[in-house]
Amino acid sequence: MSSRVSSSPLDEAAKELLANWEHVRQSWRDQQALHFEKTYLEKLPALTTQARQVIEELDTILRKIRTDCESPLS
DSSP: OOHHHHHHHHHHHHHHHHHHHHHHHTTOOSHHHHHHIIIIITTHHHHHHHHHHHHHHHHHHHHHHHHHHHSOOO
């Protein structure tokens, strides 16, 4: 599985969450909504980027392991 494939659901889920938040935010306009947005949603893009980077690193490691295990011993 490539990292591009495995991070795609993460990106799609983040987009969907932010789109749904925009819809909710039209009717939820108090301090708690602002707190929720600042505490959780403002961090989402950076956290998604970090998660994607970790997924890519894991993909690289797993490919190396697979290659090492499939190679005949010298």
